[in-house]
Amino acid sequence: MKGSSLVAVIVGAILASVVWQAARGPVSRGPAGGANSAIGDQTIYSVPVGASPVSGSPTAKVTIIEATDFQCPYCSKANTTIHQLQRAYGGDVRLAVKMNPLSFHKFAPLAAQAALAAHEQGKYFEMHDKLFDNQQSLGRESLEKYAQELGLDMERFRAALERQDVKDRIAADQALVTSLGAGGTPSFFINGRLVVGALPFEEFKKVIDEELEKANQALARGIAPEALYQELVKGGKTAPGARTSTP
Numbered sequence: 001m002k003g004s005s006l007v008a009v010i011v012g013a014i015l016a017s018v019v020w021q022a023a024r025g026p027v028s029r030g031p032a033g034g035a036n037s038a039i040g041d042q043t044i045y046s047v048p049v050g051a052s053p054v055s056g057s058p059t060a061k062v063t064i065i066e067a068t069d070f071q072c073p074y075c076s077k078a079n080t081t082i083h084q085l086q087r088a089y090g091g092d093v094r095l096a097v098k099m100n101p102l103s104f105h106k107f108a109p110l111a112a113q114a115a116l117a118a119h120e121q122g123k124y125f126e127m128h129d130k131l132f133d134n135q136q137s138l139g140r141e142s143l144e145k146y147a148q149e150l151g152l153d154m155e156r157f158r159a160a161l162e163r164q165d166v167k168d169r170i171a172a173d174q175a176l177v178t179s180l181g182a183g184g185t186p187s188f189f190i191n192g193r194l195v196v197g198a199l200p201f202e203e204f205k206k207v208i209d210e211e212l213e214k215a216n217q218a219l220a221r222g223i224a225p226e227a228l229y230q231e232l233v234k235g236g237k238t239a240p241g242a243r244t245s246t247p
Contacts, residue, residue, distance in 0.1 A: 044191075063094050075186045081204060110143065110161065193211070
């Protein structure tokens with residue numbers, strides 16, 4: 001009887017773990033691990049958009065801040081889902097991207113530098129998609145090839161791959177998202193709600209629809225569209241030592 005009870009407990013624990021992983025979605029885990037979040041978690045994090053590459057309007061009702069790694073296969077899968085969401089929600093959604101190249105992905109740090117180098121020339125998202133479309137070829141020669149295909153100024157691009165301020169910016173992104181529990185990739189903050197992993201479209205849709213309702217209520221109270229994101233994450237958890245303002 002005792003043996004049967006022990007087996008039941010073990011089986012129950014395994015099943016609970018499987019269900020949890022399914023809810024969280026596939027994720028590459030950094031040194032600090034992934035985040036302990038589920039799709040229904042209502043905790044709000046006040047994550048600054050800052051100087052991150054952004055696709056979409058600053059007055060969008062839903063802001064998605066993604067922490068990504070260009071060598072992470074789950075991030076590539078999530079990128080396809082993000083494109084679906086952007087098509088489905090149009091101007092109601094904007095995307096901002098933070099760099100989080102994980103230490104065990106050899107080519108991820110330089111790929112992140114290449115993405116920010118392209119950002120300096122107004123071609124971040126074009127480079128972003130090229131990197132995900134060519135995850136097996138992220139060496140320097142390949143990165144320069146992609147830059148040429150995008151028509152970038154190659155002297156500026158190559159210089160950015162060496163500059164310390166670009167590396168420092170990536171380190172700052174990593175420190176921020178990791179301090180907020182998003183050490184794994186991909187991780188997302190949807191109007192400040194942490195969602196982890198390459199989840200299906202329908203799971204993202206649940207959160208976005210809930211956040212759209214909150215946004216519409218805030219707008220109905222008279223919140224200005226340009227101040228909406230800051231209002232929705234006001235009072236949320238912040239990184240240690242971070243400023244409370246959230247542009």
